Amino acid sequence: MTRYLGLYFARIGFSVATALIGVFFALPLVWFIFAPFNPRAELGLSIPDPFSLTNFEAVFQNGFAMRGLWNSLVQSVGGVILVGAGATLASYALSRSPIPGKSLITYILLLFSSVVSGSAAMVPIFLIINGIGLIDTQIAVILVFAGGLLPTAMFILRDFIDSIPKSYEESAMVAGASPVQAFFDVALPVIRPGIVVVVVWAFVSIWGSFLIPFILLRSSEKMPASVAIYSFYSEAGTPIVTLLAAYSLLYSLPVVILYLFVSWKFGFRFFGGIKA
Amino acid sequence: MASIRFKGITKKFGEFVAVSDLNLEMNDGEFVCLLGPSGCGKTTTLRMIAGLETPTSGQLLIGDRDVTFLHPKDRKISMVFQDYALYPHMNLADNIAYPLKVRGEAEAKRHARAREVADVLKIGHLMERMPSQISGGQQQRTSLARALVYPSEVYLFDEPLSNLDAKLRLEARGFLNHLQRDIGMTAVYVTHDQAEAMALATRVAVMDAGKVVQYAPPMEVYRRPATTFVANFVGSPPMNLLPVEAMIADGALHLEADRVSVAPLPVSRAVAAALKGSSKLTLGVRPEHLSIARGGEANAITGQLFANENMGPEKLVTLERDDAARFTARIFTDEVIALEATVTLGFASEHIHLFDPAGARLPMDGEPA
Structure with missing residues (x-):
């Protein structure tokens, strides 16, 4: 019984660890998708509010x-x-x-x-x-x-x-x-x-x-x-x-x-x- | 259609001699099988006819043309490859019609011709499929169709049936035989399967170590094998061979070996010549000429029962002798054969083959040498 319990917790621990690693690698990608549409984007992650294309306008004007x-x-x-x-x-x-x-x-x-x-x-x-x-x-x-x-x-x-x-x-x-x-x-x-x-x-x-x-x-x-x-x-x-x-x-x-x-x-x- | 002539052809790969001083003539309309174990040079010989290998020395003629150094595309030949070499990115119609495409035939015309050939080979309904979507037997027929789609002077086959399972192989072999009767093509067919060579060839060239050992019609190769190598290669199972002591006494040939009795044989000129410096000969008997001895046989051989295999219409009874040599009898009966631990096999004198110490056949008097 204890053996199964041990396996059970090991499994949970493994899942939590891989989830944390996944989040760690996903964060920059999420930033990379959200930040271009955020006129007040900073290095921190934030949902664009308002959602706008002004960043792109400025970029397109840069010949x-x-x-x-x-x-x-x-x-x-x-x-x-x-x-x-x-x-x-x-x-x-x-x-x-x-x-x-x-x-x-x-x-x-x-x-x-x-x-x-x-x-x-x-x-x-x-x-x-x-x-x-x-x-x-x-x-x-x-x-x-x-x-x-x-x-x-x-x-x-x-x-x-x-x-x-x-x-x-x-x-x-x-x-x-x-x-x-x-x-x-x-x-x-x-x-x-x-x-x-x-x-x-x-x-x-x-x-x-x-x-x-x-x-x-x-x-x-x-x-x-x-x-x-x-x-x-x-x-x-x-x-x-x-x-x-x-x-x-x-x-x-x-x-x-x-x-x-x-x-x-x-x-x-x-x-x-x-x-x- | 055309004849093929090899004049003193040698092919070396570095130091290795694959084919050595080959002189061979294949007549117009003949179906020649190159038969031999792997590495004997048969595929190299075929590839030289195709132009995929260039001879190191010698001359090769197709019809009256010297093709020794001609590019494959200019030789007017067709070839079926062992792995079929179907183009994986083309459907069957384009695969079969490819030889016509490179000859500049219009698409509608070449596809119509491809369909015609495919219908004969019963793959006409598969023309839109890709090679990976059809079975092995259908792939084999596709590659055959591609070889037949345009008229060639010579048709080359490089072990075309070896990738098929046993049942399909028999079916395809029968079809090839039918095709040969139908169109009378000049064909060169490479195989290591003696049964294929026997079934298809008008003449068989048995090759060993880069040389042709015997070049004769299949029944001749079967009845009068030129050497122990041929005797051991042709026939299923192959001929039984046994070293014997020979001597001539009272104008007759006496053969002796442990637990073997052979009735005195007439002395042929070849035997007399072979026994001048030596007393050793090789005795050969085909399995189908052996039977279980019932007593009173002219010739008999005795040994311990090794195997008794039931093949359906026939039985293969193998005995083993003290020196581990084995003798197999092929007995046509569908009855169970009960055998003791010691078995004696009998055979008739007319079925005895004799070979000299070097392995060459010793013909009887009156027999073509």
Whole structure:
């Protein structure tokens, strides 16, 4: 009997503890949803009263911040296209061709990629970009991101392509397709779920990144949202909470929309292997 | 349709020789089975015909064309893969019509043709389904339909039935045999299942370690296996083999082994030649040629009863000898066989096969070598 009682209280204790942890993590999110609609929002949590959109009006009038969202989109989409296309072709080649030591190539690239996207390489990257005269261009940001993200993307995709039987393309080629046709008709659609994962991951990485655009860009009209968010700090360095909250909500929307779109359109799943 | 000729083809993967100096001719309209255990080079041979592997040396011809280095798409071939390789993102209609699509056929026309073939294979009502929504047998027929949807010179099959369960496999095998009679295609069929090879082939190429050991019609392979390897591979269960001491006395061949009695046999030229340097031969008898001895048999072998398996129309009686060698008899009766612990099996002299110490068949006089 005491044993069951002990289990009973242990169960209650566990539930209370997890509920507390849940609340602890939910609080910032609740604040994040309520604060943008509260014209008197502070760092404390409060239900908006009255519920208003004045914060958004002010944010929409900030041209620098609005252009920031657009720039983020340009840089993210540009980077994603490069990473998606580059990683797909490279990892397909790495997976299907009999290059000796291809695993080593991937691991070495992976090792360097963590250096490239890390802050340790910021000075050399700045010097290189400066040397080729691309400082203060969106292209520079896109290229650096693509270079930094490609190895990891290739690593993920190669693993994925390795798991797809070669007989798909082989049967297409025997049926009369050229290697290029076999790739586009058969291999690419089968790899697509893997590409979607890589694309979403790359988009989120670039969208949320601060350091690289901050260092490579000079003029304010090219700054992405992650940098432009600083325009909602007063000159003394204190955040204008109301506008910051509204802008943050806008800033996070594309990522949320992307997730919803991808999971609706493609689903984060792989084609179930055909049961033989 | 066209013939296929291998001229001294060798394929190496690094140091490993998968196929070694292969010379093989397959006639127009022939159904050739490449039969052998895994790793014997049969799939590599097939993939070289398809162009999915390139020979290390030698020449390969389809009809009169040298296709040794030709891309698969230009070879006018069809292939059915072991895993079917159905495209998971296309429905059955698009899967079957794919070869026509890459040939630039209009959608309405190619779907009509796909439907035609699918109807013959009884999957016409599934055209809108995806490959993952149909059964294994239907997937197998879909991949077959895709191979048949356009006219090819050569049809290649890479163990197409090995992923089916036993009942479906028999059904599909019968259908393939019917298809071969119907359209008389030139086909190369890889299998490790000797029953499939026997049932389908007009000629069987038995392969071992990258070489063709015997290339002959199925009944020839069954009746006169060229080596102990073939004897041991073809037949279910395979041929019983037993090492024996041989000597020639009074113009007759005497075979001796422990608890075996064999009536003297005529001495053929091949046997006489084989016994010049050695006295060891291998005796072979097929299980279906053995029966429970009732006394008075010309030839008999004795051992301890090992197993007595009831298969329905037949019984498999296996005896084990002191050296752990086993002899299996396949007895066609639906009556229960009561057996003692010691069993003697008898066999007729005409069913004896002899092999030299290297494993090569020793033909009787008058028998084609």
